[in-house]
Amino acid sequence: MTSVIEMIQHDKVHGSLYTDPAIFDEELRKIWYRTWVFVGHESEVAQPGDYVRKRLGLQDLIMTRDRDGELHLLLNRCAHRGNQVCDDAKGNASAFRCPYHGWTYRNNGELVGFPFFKGYGQRKLDLALGRVPRVDSYHGFVFGSFAEEGPTLLEHLGAAAGEMDRLARLSPEGRVELTAGWLQHQTRANWKLLAENETDGYHPQFVHGSIFGVTGSTIGPLYSDSSLAVTRDLGNGHSENDLRPEFRKFAEPMRWFGTTESRVPDYAAAMRAKHGQEAERILIEGGPHVMIFPNLFIAEIQVFNIQPVAVGECIQNSTAVQLVGAPELNRRMVSQCVGSVGPAGMLLADDTEMYERNQAGLGSLTPEWVDVRRGLNRERVDENGFTIGGATDETGMRGFWRRYKSLMEAT
């Protein structure tokens, strides 16, 4: 195998893409430190001075909100000798003081002082904390790009922005927050196995059969051979399981959330007051199930941030969606999300077991390839020009690999 490019074909990808440390290093340069990457949410730093530690690729970041309300993604590295300037996971501070020699930075990254200035012959130095050069947000979801220039965030999001609009529209005020804190789930698998799995509609009945069976969940049939749901390649490596055709079939408000309107009357009333006739459709169709390249997965009521660590390790950060103006729903979303995701989650712990066994399996020498042809025989183009497949087809994965290949082809 001579190059990464040859390892990605339309119906199969080479196993070493998941296991070769050199490829992981190349991904850091060409994907994680170039394209737009999800970092966190504005609601995590709601007040001036708020900060929270984050990761972008392997980079240790401090996401800050300065006194003017502006967001910054600062690299946690003193410009003097490289020590970490911030130890706490989150807090509120107007400045960060390096514990090593007392260099102090404003929360916008500016160096404001250093002790014993006579040793420098001046009170000012042309130094600052490093920063992610481009920071932008959409519905409060903060993304960073280490590329000084390139596509805008909206260009990167493309059609996936519409799915984020669908999420925000579930709030009676049109606003989403991520204020429930994050579970951090250590996963001994390559990050791409997760990105591919997020819109893989083929696995749920098998991996999650144990929980669907004992709870009488209605999720299983959404991902069956007879499901009307479709898997859509949204372009730019983004993909979704569009479950709306199934929910429209039943036409029951809140079925998407596993409940009925009568169980969440205040929320439904607020939505009907806000959206009028349109509310019925919104309450029937529910939230998006969308994987946004390379690391943001929005699964109806929960959000995941996939963080690479090494070729065979990543961290799944997960939290519950919180809808502004919907306290009745928010409490339920935390409860459902806690039951589902994280290290002991009744869904995600089993997904993670699969990721880890998958990683172990990929260490086998043969067959060398991973098959991603499912649904090629029945793929079609929808009325908006997007490639779609059946509910259990690998259309999303193929979209992921197309984008991956185009980024890895760059020099």
Added chain:
Amino acid sequence: MTTAMSADERLGPVPEGFDRHAVEQFLYREARLADEGDYDAWEALWTDDALYWVPVGGEGGDPQNQMSVIYDNRSRISTRLKQLRTGKRYAQSPPSNLRRLLSNIEFLGGRRNPEGDVDLEVGANFLVIESRSRGLRLWGGRATYRLRRGGPDLQDLQLAYKKVVLVDNDQPLPTLGFLI
């Protein structure tokens, strides 16, 4: 101590009538049943208003609006165990090999319960050794239990509450498929 049930309720004095030996035997038994995956016997330890909580970020925030690793009421404990009993709960199939140690057992006080009696609150340190194909892992921390008296002579003990604070719950944790 912050829980939804007792946020407005102070820890009272240690209630009379709990025998230290019996309490310790109960905690050791709970630990052994969890280690050995004896789900039926473990489930039978719990009261109907049970709460089983594994927070993140130290002692954890308000579990109603903050994420937890586990925050199970009695119904969800039952669901969790039903899933385990299917044998298709892959995170625990094959099951982990487990043994745990309890120590530093302290009677901490009393909590008024919905039945009008007072539950005993007990603290203990623990160390679990878990062996899976991914390797050996140590899980350590502090557990807080609330034990309730029942039965004809108030000699039977039941578990009303168990909060498990892992020492590393501010860090990424691997899959926790067993009963901690």
